[in-house]
Amino acid sequence: MIVRDSLTSLIDAQPDMKVVAGIGSAGKAMEACRTSSPDLVLMDVRTEHNENGIVAADKLRTVFPEIKVIIMTGMPEITYLDSARKAGVDSFLYKNVHSETLLTTIRSTMEGYGTFPGKSPSVLPGNLTFTKTEINVLKLVCKAKSRKEIAKELIMSEGSVKAVITNILNKTGYDSIMKFAVYAVSNGYILPDD
Structure with a gap:
């Protein structure tokens, strides 16, 4: 709530911007767009009740293609950036940006220019990429799926799943995929339910 109030104050203080609605729930975004007719929606990836802002953005883009959408997050989850692009959002920001960067991104998004970071932030050793x-595979490991279940779900052989897990362990230096899964989930790099 404090973050939303601060963003509202910052945006409303601009001569060329006005906040027409401020809601805490991605599930209420569709109705807010129907009643408030915004030009742009600034949405967090995770909203109240653990709702997914990217899923809500995807629905908004389908129903209201003329509304620009900017997704923000403070979480380093490694799939958010790609998921936001697939959902058709116009811009994506991490919350550690300065207020001027946010305002510039809003203005440039309204002018038709998308802003996306080059990659998701990583504090894993060596700036690992997967x-x-x-x-x-890692998301399914984090859901406590067995190799056999992972193979079935991803239409792979169990040997291929084992090879992927070996690659992950070699990249990370961990000796157990479960240890790395716990680390990845506890640090917000993988959210199994997304």
């Missing part, structure tokens, strides 16, 4: 397959 392939899409590694991320998919």
Whole structure:
């Protein structure tokens, strides 16, 4: 609530901007757009009741293609950036930006220019990056799926799943995929339910 109030004050203080609605729930975004007719929606990835802002943005883009959407997050989850792009959002920001960067991004987004970071932030050793397959396997490991279940869900052989897990362990230096899964979840790099 404090963050939303601060953003509202910052935006309303601009001569060329006005906040027409401030809500805490991604689930209420559609109704707020119907009643308030905004030109742009600034939405957090995680809203009240643990709702997913990217999913809500995807729905908004379908129903209101003329509304610009900027997604913000303070979490380093490694799939948010790609998910936001797939949802068709116009811009994406991490919350550690200065207020001037936020305001510039809002203005440039309204002018038709998208702003996206080059990559998700990483504090993992060596700024590790994972392939899409590694991320998919890791998400299922974080859901306590067995190799057999992962293979079935991703339409892979168990040997291929084992090879992907070995690659993840080699990249991270961990000796157990479960230890790394606990680390990744506890630090916000993987949110199994997304």
